[in-house]
Amino acid sequence: MTCPECGQDIYGKGSHYSCESCGSKWKVTFTCEVCKNLPSVAASCGAVSFFCETCNTLKSRESMDKEFVKEN
Ligand SMILES: [Zn+2]
Ligand SMILES: [Zn+2]
Structure with a gap:
């Protein structure tokens, strides 16, 4: 997953x-x-x-759609 601002890898977990x-x-x-x-x-x-209960599939963060909101 990459930073929307600089394109480098970002790290963390959950959201x-x-x-x-x-x-x-x-x-x-x-x-x-x-x-x-x-x-x-x-x-x-x-x-x-x-986990998507509708699709009954374990999801990977890379494949899902993502919405980024900047925090300070
Ligand atoms: Zn960045
Ligand atoms: Zn789904």
């Missing part, structure tokens, strides 16, 4: 990500790229996974 390159912080909303529903989020052992 919060930050860019080490330009210092921006992002809240990311994921929607299923197939059905456009919000996937449910399951957090376990520090890992966060997304």
Whole structure:
């Protein structure tokens, strides 16, 4: 996943990500790229996974549609 401002990789988990390159912080909303529903989020052992109950599929962050909102 890349920073909308500088194009470098951003890191984080769940819906919060930050860019080490330009210092921006992002809240990311994921929607299923197939059905456009919000996937449910399951957090376990520090890992966060997304599951679309409509498609009955485990989603990857890379494939889903993303909406970036900048945080300060
Ligand atoms: Zn950046
Ligand atoms: Zn879906």
